[in-house]
Amino acid sequence: MSVVRTTELTRRFGPITALDRLTIELPSAGVIGLVGPNGSGKSTLIRILLGLIRPTDGTASVLGASVHDPRDYAARVGVLIESPAFIPGLSARSNLVSLARLRNLPLARVDAVLAQVGLAGRDREPVKRFSLGMKQRLGIAAALLSDPELLILDEPTNGLDPAGIVEIRELLRDLGRNGRTVIVSSHQLSEIEAVCDHLVVIRFGKLVFSGPMVEVMSRTREHIDVAAEHQADTDRLQAALAADGWAVTAVDDVLRVAAGASRAADLNRAATAAGVTLRRLLVAQDNLEQIFLEMTGRVDGELANGRAATDGKVA
């Protein structure tokens, strides 16, 4: 069964088309990464799925129920939207108690989720004294309160320190393994790569990719990063390697060569033949970030949308 299904889903805000006939089907259970450049339509999609805004056109369903009547699934969905929103003057516990009461949940759930996110000892403190990371944990606790079938989390590791990131990553993995579906929207692609089973990439409101993470990562290739001993030789090295038939691109102060480990020695010899000594030669695998940039074309979606709207190209 699909946990989320959209067909030709469209949402316009004046001249901006935030979602453009988006059709996706997300599998139930597991962790799903929702990624895209700024302004790609991720937040708009989440808002529609939560019933906060209505689509301009097309259909969407969550847990089998239409987004036009979110009452049918609201109790089964937990959310962390954009940034954790709480009443600063109230304690963490009181904030959660107010949400538990709204959903008619037993107050024992408050203790359970506070323990789950590691805030059990700090729950009596007012939220205004919390760091961003602690607020983030509290936001995740609020999302978990109803023990939901579907969790929708926007940037869940935002503001967390490395230990906190690992902890929340484990929590998300556990939730995904235990039969829940977790949709994670994030710009931190290393996090998405580390926890997600399924990936959805959208750009300019359109679907770029939707499929298992293993399928995405199967697209990765090896490359070799090389750096000349003297920075001044970099351009000469790049020209020599290109003339020799190597596919070379400059990335910051290194040259990235599209080749695997088996060609590392040849590459070193080619550099030597060009009269350049290497101070670095590193064989590495493409990561999700490189694949994402290839898919989305290295653009800032918000700036591109703004320019297009100004030019009258987006209607």
Added chain:
Amino acid sequence: MIAAVRSELTRLRQPRLLVAWFGLMALFTMLVNTIMVTFVSGGGSLPPGAPGVAFPTLAEMERPSGLMAGLAAAASMFGVVTLSFWAAVTAGDYSSGLIRLLVAAEPRRWRLLAGKVGALLIATAAATTVAAIVNVMAVMPAAGVAAISTAAWGTDLVSVVASAWANLFIALCVWGVLGLVIATLTRSAAVAISIGVGYVLVVESLVKMLKDVPSDWLLGTTLGAVASGGTDAVSYGTALALALGYVTVGLVVAGAVFGRRDVTD
């Protein structure tokens, strides 16, 4: 809906908010009683259309209802305080972003609105009680110092206190609903409070100065009449009917806007 009221009540239990609200009610009650007693015993009278307060005469002060006259005298001031807190609580949901979480948890938005109104009514009842208690504590010594006769103040004590409390409570509820409506429309506590205070202190006073324009229907006049149990200009029944009309229109507007609005901006 009870769940929404209980949830909202939990959020209202912010020490600073309640201390400020109830503290201002107590402060204004003491202030108004002190000034009113001094003013009345000195034989003074307010200029017509004076904003915010309406003092009784010495004869009215010495009646059984004189004990609670301070509540009616400052009804508009209490009203502005109440309007401000209803507006602050309502707009706070937007400024904190909490509204998104609430609507996602309870998509039936009318329940959220009803829950907020219900909880704020309970808080307003508590604020009215604070004002009533402080009123009794303040007016007794002030009357003693000003040599105002308090001999009749014990007569029908329960009835006098209960009706003064009820009348002020009704008036404050209407003020509060007005704050909720403006905050729902503007999503800003500062703007809502500015509009409310500006209306009472400026607009209504200016309209009252226009001799050819009937001013009995104005919000402040109407709610002042409710708080006083009726005045020469507006009977209690008319004032209640007008107040009910204001509340109905206000809640319909707030419900219509909140029900359809994109809460994610």
